[in-house]
Amino acid sequence: MALVNWFKRRLVVISGLLTLGYLLLPNVVVTVFSFNQPKGRFNYEWQEFSTAAWTDPCGVADLCGSLSLSLQLAASATLGATVLGTMIAFALVRYRFRARGAVNSLIFLPMAMPEVVMAASLLTLFLNLGAQLGFWTILIAHIMFCLSFVVVAVKARVMSMDPRLEEAARDLYAGPVQTFVRVTLPIAAPGIAAGALLAFALSFDDFIITNFNAGSAVTFPMFVWGSAQRGTPVQINVIGTAMFLVAVLFVVAGMVVTNRRKKQKA
Amino acid sequence: MTSKKSTENGSGDVRLSGIGKTYGSFTAVHPLDLTVPEGSFFALLGASGCGKTTTLRMIAGLEEPSCGTVSLGDQDVTNLPPYKRPVNTVFQSYALFPHLDIFENVAFGLRRRGIKGVKKQVEEMLELVQLGEQARKKPHQLSGGQQQRVAVARALINHPKVLLLDEPLGALDLKLRRQMQLELKRIQTEVGITFIHVTHDQEEAMTMADTVAVMNAGRVEQLGSPADLYENPHTTFVANFLGTSNLIEAEVDSVSGEEIVLKAGDVKLVLPEARCGAPTRTGGKILVGVRPEKITLTHADDAGEIPAGRNRITGTVAATSFIGVSTQYVIDSSVCPEFEVYVQNIDRDTRLVPGAEVVLHWNPAHTFGLDAAQSLLAGTAGSAGVEEEAAV
Amino acid sequence: MSTLAEAEAPPPLAPAPAVPTAKPPRKRGRWTPYLLLAPGLVWLLVFFAMPMVYQASTSVQTGSLEDGYRVTWHFATYWDALSEYYPQFLRSVLYAGSATVLCLLLGYPLAYLIAFRAGRWRNLILILVIAPFFTSFLIRTLAWKTILSDGGPVVGALDSLHVLDVTSWLGLTAGDRVLATPLAVVCGLTYNFLPFMILPLYTSLERIDGRLHEAAGDLYAKPFTTFRKVTFPLSMPGVVSGTLLTFIPASGDYVNAELLGSTNTAMIGNVIQSQFLRILDYPTAAALSFILMAAILVMVTVYIRKSGTEDLV
Numbered sequence: 001m002a003l004v005n006w007f008k009r010r011l012v013v014i015s016g017l018l019t020l021g022y023l024l025l026p027n028v029v030v031t032v033f034s035f036n037q038p039k040g041r042f043n044y045e046w047q048e049f050s051t052a053a054w055t056d057p058c059g060v061a062d063l064c065g066s067l068s069l070s071l072q073l074a075a076s077a078t079l080g081a082t083v084l085g086t087m088i089a090f091a092l093v094r095y096r097f098r099a100r101g102a103v104n105s106l107i108f109l110p111m112a113m114p115e116v117v118m119a120a121s122l123l124t125l126f127l128n129l130g131a132q133l134g135f136w137t138i139l140i141a142h143i144m145f146c147l148s149f150v151v152v153a154v155k156a157r158v159m160s161m162d163p164r165l166e167e168a169a170r171d172l173y174a175g176p177v178q179t180f181v182r183v184t185l186p187i188a189a190p191g192i193a194a195g196a197l198l199a200f201a202l203s204f205d206d207f208i209i210t211n212f213n214a215g216s217a218v219t220f221p222m223f224v225w226g227s228a229q230r231g232t233p234v235q236i237n238v239i240g241t242a243m244f245l246v247a248v249l250f251v252v253a254g255m256v257v258t259n260r261r262k263k264q265k266a
Numbered sequence: 267m268t269s270k271k272s273t274e275n276g277s278g279d280v281r282l283s284g285i286g287k288t289y290g291s292f293t294a295v296h297p298l299d300l301t302v303p304e305g306s307f308f309a310l311l312g313a314s315g316c317g318k319t320t321t322l323r324m325i326a327g328l329e330e331p332s333c334g335t336v337s338l339g340d341q342d343v344t345n346l347p348p349y350k351r352p353v354n355t356v357f358q359s360y361a362l363f364p365h366l367d368i369f370e371n372v373a374f375g376l377r378r379r380g381i382k383g384v385k386k387q388v389e390e391m392l393e394l395v396q397l398g399e400q401a402r403k404k405p406h407q408l409s410g411g412q413q414q415r416v417a418v419a420r421a422l423i424n425h426p427k428v429l430l431l432d433e434p435l436g437a438l439d440l441k442l443r444r445q446m447q448l449e450l451k452r453i454q455t456e457v458g459i460t461f462i463h464v465t466h467d468q469e470e471a472m473t474m475a476d477t478v479a480v481m482n483a484g485r486v487e488q489l490g491s492p493a494d495l496y497e498n499p500h501t502t503f504v505a506n507f508l509g510t511s512n513l514i515e516a517e518v519d520s521v522s523g524e525e526i527v528l529k530a531g532d533v534k535l536v537l538p539e540a541r542c543g544a545p546t547r548t549g550g551k552i553l554v555g556v557r558p559e560k561i562t563l564t565h566a567d568d569a570g571e572i573p574a575g576r577n578r579i580t581g582t583v584a585a586t587s588f589i590g591v592s593t594q595y596v597i598d599s600s601v602c603p604e605f606e607v608y609v610q611n612i613d614r615d616t617r618l619v620p621g622a623e624v625v626l627h628w629n630p631a632h633t634f635g636l637d638a639a640q641s642l643l644a645g646t647a648g649s650a651g652v653e654e655e656a657a658v
Numbered sequence: 659m660s661t662l663a664e665a666e667a668p669p670p671l672a673p674a675p676a677v678p679t680a681k682p683p684r685k686r687g688r689w690t691p692y693l694l695l696a697p698g699l700v701w702l703l704v705f706f707a708m709p710m711v712y713q714a715s716t717s718v719q720t721g722s723l724e725d726g727y728r729v730t731w732h733f734a735t736y737w738d739a740l741s742e743y744y745p746q747f748l749r750s751v752l753y754a755g756s757a758t759v760l761c762l763l764l765g766y767p768l769a770y771l772i773a774f775r776a777g778r779w780r781n782l783i784l785i786l787v788i789a790p791f792f793t794s795f796l797i798r799t800l801a802w803k804t805i806l807s808d809g810g811p812v813v814g815a816l817d818s819l820h821v822l823d824v825t826s827w828l829g830l831t832a833g834d835r836v837l838a839t840p841l842a843v844v845c846g847l848t849y850n851f852l853p854f855m856i857l858p859l860y861t862s863l864e865r866i867d868g869r870l871h872e873a874a875g876d877l878y879a880k881p882f883t884t885f886r887k888v889t890f891p892l893s894m895p896g897v898v899s900g901t902l903l904t905f906i907p908a909s910g911d912y913v914n915a916e917l918l919g920s921t922n923t924a925m926i927g928n929v930i931q932s933q934f935l936r937i938l939d940y941p942t943a944a945a946l947s948f949i950l951m952a953a954i955l956v957m958v959t960v961y962i963r964k965s966g967t968e969d970l971v
Contacts, residue, residue: 016771019764020786023852026801027790033804044804084698095691103695106702112902112958113951114910116927120934120947121709124716127940144705147698167328168361170348172375172424179349182374186365201791207913208927212934224796228917232800240793247792251785 027244034237041231053234057242060233063223067239070220073135074204077142081203082196084143085150086188092151093158110148118145119212126213133215141213142203149202150195157191278304278339280325280428280460285334287320294320296484297334302428302462302477304339307454309463309475313507317484318464319358322430325462327351338427349378354421355430359437360413362405368392368416369401375424391423394453411442418450422457429454431463435470447473468508472496480504482645496557500543502636505555506645512561513642514554514602518546526635528554530601535577535633542635551638558606560632563595565615566623576627581605583622597626710951717944727940739945743929747949750925753840753915754908757847761855761904762897764848769859769896770889774868784860787853795850799917802846806836806918838920846914854903862896863889898965906954926950 007014033043037050058064088107091097110118122141131137165187169179185192207221214222224236279301286297295317302308310318323329325336327348335344343351354375362371369388376384392398395415397408405413414434421429434450435443451474454461465471471478472492479489480503488495488504499505502513516528516535526537526546535554544552556577564572572578581599590611595618597605607626618624717735721727740747772783790798805812813836816822825831830841866889874884890897912927926946933943 012767012770013775015764015767016775017768019768019852019856020783022764022849023790024786025805026798026849027793029801029804030793030797033801044800044807084701087694088698091691091694095694097691097695103699106699106707110702110706112906112954114906114927114954116910116912116930117947117951117954118706118709120930120943121713122705123934124712124940124944125705125709128712128716140705144701147702151698162359162361164357164359164361165363167348168355168357168363169374171326171328171353171355172420173349173378174374175347175349178378182378183363187363205791205794207796208911211931221794221796224794224800225913228796228800236797236800240797243792243794244789248785248789251789255781 027241030237031241031244034234034241036234036237038234043232043234043237050234053238057235057238060235062218063233063235063239066218066220066223069135069217070204073138073142073219074200076139077146077203078196078199080139080143081146081150081199082192085147085195085199086154086192088147088151089154089158089191092155094163107148107151110145111152115145115206115208119209122209123212133213134217137213137215138210138217138219141209142206145206145209146199146202149198153195153198154188154191157188157194161187278427278460279337280462281337282321282325283335283337285321285324285331285336287317287324287329288332293484295324298486300479300486300489302460304460305458306476307451307461307463307474309465309471309478310481311465311468311471311478311507312481313466316481318466318481319432321481322355322432322462322464325428326353326355326430328355352424352427353430354424354426354428355432356414356417356421356434358433360405360417362413362416362420364405367402367404368397368408371405371416372420372423374420379424387423391419394422395419410438411446414438414446415449418453422453422459426459428460428462431461433465434463435465435467443470450474472508480507482507498541498543498634499555499636501644502553502640502642503645505634505636506643510558510606511555512558512602512605513636515638515642516552516554516601518548518550518552520548521546525630526552528552530554533579533601536630537633537635538631541631541633544635544637546635553636553638553640553642555634555636556628556632558594559592559608561607561626561628563597563607563609563615563618564625564627565617566625567617569625572625572627575630577630577633578625578627579605580623580625583618583620583624585620586618597624599626713944713948716940717948719941723938732941735941735945736949739942740949743926743946746924746926746929747953749840749923750909750927750950751953753844753847753923753925754905754911756844757851757908758855758901758905760844760848761852762901765852765855765859765900769856769863772856772860773863773866787856791853796913796917799846799850799913802842802849802918803837806842806845808835808837812836837918838923840919840923842918843915843923843925846918847908847911850911850914851904851908854907855900858900858903859893859896862893866892894965898962902958902961906958909954910950 033046034053035049035051036043036046037048037052038045039047053059088103092100092103097103119141122137122144125131126133126137161184165183166179169183170176174182205221206219207225210219211222211225218226220239224232227233227236281302282298282300284297284299285295286293287295298321300321310321312318320329324331327343327346327350331344335342337343338352343353363374366374369392372391373384373388376387389398389401392401395418397412397415397419400408400412405416408416414437417434431450435446438446447470450461450463463471463475472495475492477489478492478495480487480495482503488500490498495504496508499508499511502511505511505513514530514535516530519527519529519534521527521539524539526539526542528535528537537552537554539546542552546552566580579599579601581597583595584598584604585596587594588611592608592610593614595607595609597607599605605626715729716727718729718731718733719727720730720732720735768783768787772780772787776783804810807813813822813834816825816836817834822831822834822836825841826833831839836842870888870892871884874888875881879887909925910927912925912931915923915925915928930943930946930950933939933946
């Protein structure tokens with residue numbers, strides 16, 4: 001009976017942690033299997049321990065090329081989507097204009113559309129226009145679907161900004177450009193950074209839309225997809241694990257820095 | 267443009283000519299003319315939504331007037347953007363830049379004008395507002411009072427021709443507010459810059475300002491020194507918004523020389539002609555006013571001791587409340603249902619309890635007359651457009 | 659201060675340029691919003707809205723790859739596509755729906771844990787929820803092939819507990835296999851979109867004032883009643899956006915069905931993908947994609963109306 005009570009009181013915690021385990025289990029598998037030495041072409045069964053893949057991450061043809069293409073695409077798409085999205089967010093929060101509802105739905109719809117629909121219709125457009133599929137068509141697509149997410153992230157931040165701060169800057173002899181550079185931008189920065197980070201992650205990890213519009217270009221997710229058919233090299237797991245670790249390290253480092261600053265101030 | 271030159275007459279005055287602001291069909295400020303003399307401490311007083319902040323923002327350049335002009339001295343600044351006007355503002359919520367420390371907040375205006383070597387100036391300014399120690403802190407690490415002083419320092423360091431203060435003390439608690447009122451008054455006297463102060467707190471306006479303009483519904487109701495406004499209100503709004511007034515509707519009985527004799531029910535009241543702002547003709551209506559502290563309260567048993575020549579009204583005590591320095595009585599009388607009387611607590615008459623019969627009497631010279639064509643209740647706490655009396 | 663004011667003459671302010679007073683007041687920034695909006699909106703119009711129009715037009719064209727396609731208002735394509743692929747449509751709705759329900763059931767306790775019980779572990783758990791994003795979702799989905807592999811520990815355990823007998827009887831699994839069955843696909847979908855459920859749930863739970871729980875307790879509500887009457891209703895915005903963010907992408911997904919399923923578990927995304935990229939029957943692919951889009955929009959609109967959170971977006 002005591003056991004049942006103990007269990008009842010911790011039901012939320014236990015089930016929450018089980019879900020967390022469910023979420024992290026594949027990452028554990030990916031990490032463990034990055035040290036595997038598979039016998040066949042596929043890396044699905046444990047054979048023996050090896051660090052071969054870690055010492056030679058680019059040892060598979062086209063793998064690192066696809067990775068660098070994905071990084072380039074993600075960086076360019078992030079830049080494009082962040083600039084365009086930030087402009088829209090400012091216009092939405094700060095100005096009155098006609099057809100506001102239409103603008104809002106045009107921004108919301110890409111987020112409420114299954115990727116495969118956007119992918120297929122964009123391909124239809126490119127085919128009709130006779131566009132050469134490749135880097136540029138992927139970039140166009142990535143900017144398109146990242147844009148709305150940037151708008152949402154930046155809008156939230158700009159909405160919570162006190163418009164009096166900009167008035168104060170203008171009152172203190174800052175012209176429009178200086179006001180934007182010295183006050184508006186620094187204060188909106190966290191929102192813009194969040195939007196940019198989201199855009200980078202979405203673009204880097206996108207498969208469906210890219211797959212439709214890539215032509216002969218191969219991004220990292222497309223490489224993984226192809227290898228699922230041809231054979232999965234261990235290096236895929238190495239790169240997956242490394243990305244996970246880099247992301248966690250970045251976030252933890254960021255938290256440590258903010259914590260220190262807070263402590264210094266206090 | 268130097269401080270010496272601007273002391274010549276009128277060259278530093280703020281002049282608003284026919285300035286007004288409309289938003290669509292709503293008129294926030296009716297076209298008004300106003301001159302704020304150089305070096306004065308000027309207050310715009312009114313309830314929220316009366317147009318006082320809009321007027322201030324038009325002087326700052328943050329709001330474009332729909333009509334009229336703003337001049338500083340002999341320079342028309344109507345079309346100048348805020349960053350080209352020699353005017354600085356202390357904002358209601360202070361609007362300190364959260365991403366900059368205190369030093370950089372104060373140095374902001376100097377740096378924007380390309381002034382080099384701001385360190386000494388900023389440090390002196392921070393000393394003036396007693397925040398020298400806090401220079402490297404961020405705004406959110408400071409208390410409300412400290413933030414307020416930073417906002418003042420940030421504006422003053424630019425030596426503006428005019429300093430605009432938009433409800434600068436609204437966010438502070440009562441005690442701190444009193445302290446900052448005196449502090450601001452001291453700084454203004456020292457630097458000699460024109461201060462234009464917007465507030466809804468009548469006590470604050472009267473404590474600090476040389477001249478007060480009372481605004482109501484987008485118009486200036488009356489302008490004058492605090493004492494003048496208090497003693498000689500021209501409208502019921504001013505009479506009720508500044509302090510408390512007892513207003514009685516009366517009929518002109520006769521006009522003889524410098525005195526007007528009025529009749530309210532069976533009571534006769536005397537009003538000096540000079541203190542009546544309304545047209546007087548026999549049989550016409552007039553609102554008679556008297557401030558609660560001008561009235562003496564005498565128990566009906568002692569009515570015989572009241573000297574002759576005073577205005578008298580009889581009534582019964584309806585309620586009393588003891589508030590330390592004085593006792594406030596509400597008297598029920600035939601001419602006015604809730605007559606307020608403040609009596610200094612020197613010798614308290616223990617007979618003055620609810621239900622007691624009393625006689626109210628005052629010197630006729632303390633009576634003022636208003637046009638009866640206005641609402642008796644304009645400017646009282648309960649009437650529309652007047653917010654809660656700001657926790658005073 | 660008086661010394662400060664007088665000793666240092668005020669720095670010269672920008673002398674006022676002679677502004678002609680007759681000039682009408684400038685209307686500052688009248689065109690600014692349109693200039694700010696234009697580039698992004700043009701982008702969305704050209705690369706999001708216009709493709710939809712092209713797709714609509716393609717769906718009513720007839721012809722062949724060799725001879726080219728022409729608009730012939732051939733609406734029969736829609737009917738043919740529906741009658742041929744309705745099982746895949748049904749499967750998509752069923753799988754995506756089950757995954758959404760599972761995400762809600764699994765995600766709510768974790769979101770609740772992070773919002774109210776995690777204390778100083780809150781940020782760490784949040785990081786652990788988000789960090790897997792950075793390992794490509796395809797790699798992580800492939801990991802499920804290992805986890806659910808035939809004869810592996812997970813399948814072995816399920817088998818010895820006779821769970822597989824039940825699921826086989828229900829048609830969710832086949833024999834002693836989990837891979838290549840509906841269960842694997844739903845499991846993969848649930849896994850992939852779980853963070854999209856947890857994050858909005860957490861955001862709306864975190865906004866709830868903890869004192870509301872105390873107030874409910876003070877007013878004689880037992881813990882579960884408090885949850886049912888106070889916490890859950892207040893977290894509705896998170897539930898709505900979480901379910902949308904899970905259901906919409908899951909219904910169009912073809913990665914999980916392809917990697918973890920078999921031809922018997924193909925969803926509509928698989929069909930659209932192969933029609934477009936392998937069979938090159940563009941009118942049918944466009945019609946299918948259009949039907950999917952219309953179905954999603956109708957469902958989303960009805961759902962948002964029903965749940966009474968129209969100000970969600």
